[in-house]
Amino acid sequence: MEEGLLLRSLNKLSEALQKNNGGELKAIGREMGEHALVDGETAFVEIGVVAYSANKILDKKHLSSSSDWQHVRERASTRVQASLAALRNGRREEMFSSISSAVSELDHFSLSEGRFQTSLALKARVKIATDIYAHGASLGKACELTGAPKQEVLPYLGATKLSDKFVSLPLADRFSFAKTLFGEK
Amino acid sequence: MKTIIFDSSTLISFSETCLINALYFLKENASVKFLATPAVQREVVATPMGIRRFEFSALRIKKLFDDHVVEALTTPNLKAQTQKVLSLSNNLFFVHGHPLPLVQLGEAECVAAFEGASINAMAVDEKTVRSLIEAPEKFSEQVASEYSARVEIDLEKLAEWKAITRDIKSVRSAELLSVAAQNGFFSDYGNAKGEAIASALYSLRNSGCAISSLELLEYERM
Numbered sequence: 001m002e003e004g005l006l007l008r009s010l011n012k013l014s015e016a017l018q019k020n021n022g023g024e025l026k027a028i029g030r031e032m033g034e035h036a037l038v039d040g041e042t043a044f045v046e047i048g049v050v051a052y053s054a055n056k057i058l059d060k061k062h063l064s065s066s067s068d069w070q071h072v073r074e075r076a077s078t079r080v081q082a083s084l085a086a087l088r089n090g091r092r093e094e095m096f097s098s099i100s101s102a103v104s105e106l107d108h109f110s111l112s113e114g115r116f117q118t119s120l121a122l123k124a125r126v127k128i129a130t131d132i133y134a135h136g137a138s139l140g141k142a143c144e145l146t147g148a149p150k151q152e153v154l155p156y157l158g159a160t161k162l163s164d165k166f167v168s169l170p171l172a173d174r175f176s177f178a179k180t181l182f183g184e185k
Numbered sequence: 186m187k188t189i190i191f192d193s194s195t196l197i198s199f200s201e202t203c204l205i206n207a208l209y210f211l212k213e214n215a216s217v218k219f220l221a222t223p224a225v226q227r228e229v230v231a232t233p234m235g236i237r238r239f240e241f242s243a244l245r246i247k248k249l250f251d252d253h254v255v256e257a258l259t260t261p262n263l264k265a266q267t268q269k270v271l272s273l274s275n276n277l278f279f280v281h282g283h284p285l286p287l288v289q290l291g292e293a294e295c296v297a298a299f300e301g302a303s304i305n306a307m308a309v310d311e312k313t314v315r316s317l318i319e320a321p322e323k324f325s326e327q328v329a330s331e332y333s334a335r336v337e338i339d340l341e342k343l344a345e346w347k348a349i350t351r352d353i354k355s356v357r358s359a360e361l362l363s364v365a366a367q368n369g370f371f372s373d374y375g376n377a378k379g380e381a382i383a384s385a386l387y388s389l390r391n392s393g394c395a396i397s398s399l400e401l402l403e404y405e406r407m
C-alpha cells in the first residue's frame with residue numbers, strides 16, 4: 001500500500017471540504033476507485049464516498065442551505081483531519097474508523113434532510129463500484145471493495161455504455177453455442 | 186445432459202427482470218442441469234435476505250433452489266481449486282507494479298468448478314470473468330485505456346490462466362433467454378411476441394447483463 005498516496009488523498013479531501021470546493025470534491029470522488037483497485041485499499045473508497053456525498057450536498061440547494069449543513073460539514077471535516085492525523089502516526093485502524101465516521105455524518109444528514117430513500121453514501125459506493133468495474137475488476141470484486149450491493153450496481157451498469165466497450169466474441173457464435181446446450185429432452 | 190454453472194450476476198439479472206420463469210421453461214424443455222456454487226448461493230440468497238428492497242428478488246432465486254431448478258454444487262476440491270483461480274486471475278495484470286485484484290470468490294468458484302465436475306458452460310452476465318476466459322489479451326487492451334499508467338501482463342501467469350480456462354465456454358442471460366424464446370417461451374404474447382423478446386432483452390441489459398447496443402440490434406434482427 002502506498003502511504004503517500006493515501007496521505008495526499010486525505011489531505012486533498014480535508015482542504016476541499018474546508019473550502020466547500022465542489023469541483024475538487026468531484027475530482028477526488030472520481031479518482032478514488034482506481035486507487036482502491038490498484039492499491040487494494042478500501043480507505044480510498046471511503047475518501048471517495050465522503051468527497052462524492054459532500055459534492056452532491058453542495059449541489060443541492062435545499063441541502064446546502066440547511067442550517068444543519070455547516071455543523072455537519074464541520075464535524076465531517078474534523079473526522080477527516082483526525083483520520084489524517086491517525087495515518088501520520090501509523091494508527092491505521094483509527095484512520096479508517098475516523099474516515100468512516102465522516103461518511104456516517106454525511107450519510108445521516110442526507111437521509112434525514114434529503115428527498116430520496118437511498119442515501120448519498122450508497123449512491124457514491126455504486127458509482128465508485130462502477131468505476132472500479134470499468135477499470136477491469138469483476139462485478140464481485142467491485143462490490144467487495146466498495147461495499148455496494150450487486151443488486152444496486154447491476155442496474156447502474158445497465159444504464160452506462162460500458163458493455164459496448166467489452167465485446168469478446170461474435171454474437172452469432174455465442175447464440176449457436178447456447179443452442180447446443182438445450183437439445184431435446 | 187448438459188450442465189451450466191451460474192454466476193450470481195446472471196441469476197440476479199433474471200430475477201430483477203421478472204424473467205426467472207425462463208429458467209423453469211428451459212429446464213422443463215431440455216435435458217439440462219443448472220448449478221450454483223456455495224458462494225454464489227450465499228450472494229444471491231443469504232446476503233440479500235433481510236434487506237427489504239432486495240428480499241423479494243432473493244426469495245424468487247431461493248425458490249429456484251427449493252424447486253430444484255438450480256442445484257447447489259459441491260466438489261471435493263472446490264476450495265483448493267478456487268484459491269488457485271483467485272491467485273492466478275488476480276496476478277495477471279499489473280499497474281505501477283501492483284497486481285490488479287480482478288476476481289472475487291463467487292466468480293472464482295464458478296471457474297474452479299470446471300475442474301472437479303462435468304460442466305459445459307458458465308452463465309455469467311458480468312464482463313470481466315467472461316472476457317478473461319474468452320479473450321484475455323483483448324481485455325487487457327480494453328482496460329488499459331482507463332489507466333494513465335501502463336498495464337503490464339505477467340505472460341507466464343497468463344499462459345497458466347489460459348490453460349485452466351481453455352475448455353470453459355460462457356453464456357449470458359441474453360443467450361439463455363433467446364434460446365428460450367426460440368423454443369416458445371414468449372408464445373403467449375401472440376402478435377407481440379417479437380416485441381416481447383426484444384424488450385425483454387433490453388430489460389436484461391438494463392439490469393446489468395453486459396450486452397452491447399450492437400448485439401441487441403443483432404438479436405432484434407434475428
